[in-house]
Amino acid sequence: MTATTRAGADTVAELIRRRWGDHRTGLRDEHHTLSHHRAAAAAAARAALLVDLMPPRPGGEPHLGLLLDNTPEYPLWLGAAALAGAAVAGINPTRRGAELARDITHTACRVLVTQRAHLPLLDGLPLPGVRLLVTDTEAYRDLLAPYADARPGDAALGPVGPGTRYLLTFTSGSTGAPKAALRSQGAVASAGAALARAFATGPDDTHYVCMPMFHGNAVIADWAPALAAGAGIALRARFSASRFLSDVRRFDATYFTYVGRAVQYLLATPPGPHDRDHRLRLGFGTEAGAVDAARFRERFGVPLVEGYGSSEGGASVQRTPDTPPGAIGRAAHGDDLAVVDPGTLRECPPARFSPAGRLLNADEAIGELVNRGGTGTFEGYWRNPGAEEARRRGGWYWTGDLFYRDASGFLYFAGRTDDRLRVDSENLAAAMIEAILARWDRAAGVAVYAVPDPVAGDQVMAAVALHPGAAFDPAAFAAFLAAQPDLGTKMPPRFVRVAPALPLTATNKIHRVALRRASFLCDDPVWWRPGPGAPYEPLTEPARAALRAEYARHGRDPGGHPGG
Structure with missing residues (x-):
């Protein structure tokens, strides 16, 4: 891999502008190939259109929703929003009816970009004041045509800086309606640069984006570091275990992100003699588990690096070379992470293990991971002050995740707070x-x-x-x-x-x-x-x-x- 050669940028918009004039392959899927330059030009055209579609008005937020599969339109509109100073709400296409309408209206989307395959989801939904753009239509191409000569920086809704609101990323919604976590351009650019440095990603790399882009995993841990490093981006519309290897070979991919279940799907595919015939060097994600990670490396020759980062950005754990098996790592630079008993607010004692590796004091060692140094990079939730206060209570950032820490300070993930079990008065994870x-x-x-x-x-x-x-x-x-x-x-x-x-x-x-x-x-x-x-x-x-x-x-x- 070639190390990143340019210094970090303060905004995602600046990262887009840096791709102007770069004629290497930048964005691909199975049907399209764009150079970095053409991708930047296409983002600029969409930014100019967006400025015309969202003139300033009282109470009108510069928000657009993306109800799309992982087609090239998704990263192009991410780039357009960055250049225009707008914010993107990733809309989950598995939501239905009133829940789907609520996601779009709650995030105050004035424009919704979608594709014909998703139009049935919108039939009959009350979406007052929302302008619909359907990407795979002649009308959409005609709408974009007048902006074909736009350049990055030509059109913006206002000043664009590190604090400009950029992403509204929905949490899982496992308890009540999903919350939309806010991320600024500066936070996303910084996260991308940090991952590009950590994994030595450079212009010769290609990031394979197969996780859904409406989720932070794909955007912040895959697309953003590629953008920061000038790496290529290859897309799969929806994750496919059967097409994974053929994709990474076709695109010459070197990096991808995952969640644990996707790894299980890949391991369930029939083994073949060419499982290691690729350039893939690294997978980065969460919840694969030590057993599946070892199986994946043995079969495909690719290490899986487990990471932890709160979806909202308030805490991060980084893996170091001396991280023991089963652990995630230590607190990232600048974080003061502790494992705390939520009832007493006291730090939990270190974990004790049997010679076989069994956690002997789970009841007292497992607690909620908090950032006592403040709220980190947590930038709040969109119009949800109650949930925001719960995250920030007492001046700490509460992750909602269970961890335990060994005597050397390494942190081990133990599940979500709502995944704790109380069996015969003993707490289990x-x-x-x-x-x-x-x-x-x-x-x-x-x-x-x-x-x-x-x-x-x-x-x-x-x-x-x-x-x-x-x-x-x-x-x-x-x-x-x-x-x-x-x-x-x-x-x-x-x-x-x-x-x-x-x-x-x-x-x-x-x-x-x-x-x-x-x-x-x-x-x-x-x-x-x-x-x-x-x-x-x-x-x-x-x-x-x-x-x-x-x-x-x-x-x-x-x-x-x-x-x-």
Whole structure:
């Protein structure tokens, strides 16, 4: 790789302007190829159009929504917004009806850029004052034609600087309506430059963008560092495990970003003799797990670097060469990160491990990761002061994520705060149990989550998707659990749902809310232990009825809606 040769830029707009006159290949997908120069020109044309479409008016925010797959139009409009001084709201195409309308109107989008494939999603939605642009139409091409000679910097809605609002990125929305996190041009440019330096990305590289661009993973961790380094960008409209290797070969890709479930999909594809025939050097992402990361490197010859960064930008953990297995890394420069008990506000004691690597003091060591140095680069939420205050309470930034820290200061991810389980008065983290269950050679994917105990607290449930041709053998699964030296006595799942596939969010993360909602009342086969240490057996309809009666006697609800 060639190191970045230019100093960092204060704005994304400046990064776009730097590509003017650069005639190397800059932006590709399976149907289009643009040089850096042509991509900058196309962004400038869209910026000029945007300025004409959004004249200043009282209460009119300079916001546009992008309801697009990963087509070249997406990064071109990201560039256009940067040049024009507008902000982009990435709109999730898996949302429907009132929820989709709410995302567009909540972020005050005056222009919505979409494609014909997504038009049915908008049928009948109340979107007052929203101008619709459909990219793959003759009318759209005619609209852009008068701006063909625009140059970067020709048109802007006002002064563009580091503090100019740039991204409104929706969080997952696992509890209530999704929140739109704000990111400025300066924050995005800085994040891109930092990653480009960390991974020595340069003009000879190509970043493969296969995660959805409405999410921060693709924009901040893949597109922005490529832009900062002058690297090429290659797009896949939607993630495809079967096309991954052919894409990285075709595009000569060297870098990509991922989430854990995407890695599991890639590992589930049939192995071949040419799995290492590519230039791919690095994958950067989150939640792959040590087992899958090792399998990925062994098969494809590509290391996966696990990172952690709060979606909102308030905390970051960086991996160093001495990071031990299973750890994420240490606090990034300038962050004062601590693992805190939310009830007492005291720092949790360091983790203690058995010789086999089992966490011995999970109940006291696991807490919420906070940035005590302030709110870091967290720039707030769009029109959600309550959620913003919750993040900033006490002058700290609260990530909403569970971690534990070893005696040397290395941080280990333990799940989300709403993924904590309370079993027999002991706190457990779903992510830790998942990492152990992922070792089972029959499992293609695993998710662990809490279901209510009939009396108090939680019980452990796991959803397991098996490799093709594999069957769930209850005795083999129990023997596997018994052989895991770091599986605590409270960790084995009481309920095991055998699913054809795990439910996913639009960003290819496991949809835990749907799993918790379905509980053990789902349509998939469920195996359970009637008592502690008992053999696993099928959860029959009479057994389900008896369980529901037990919950009712104690005034508790097991949750569950058939079909998940």
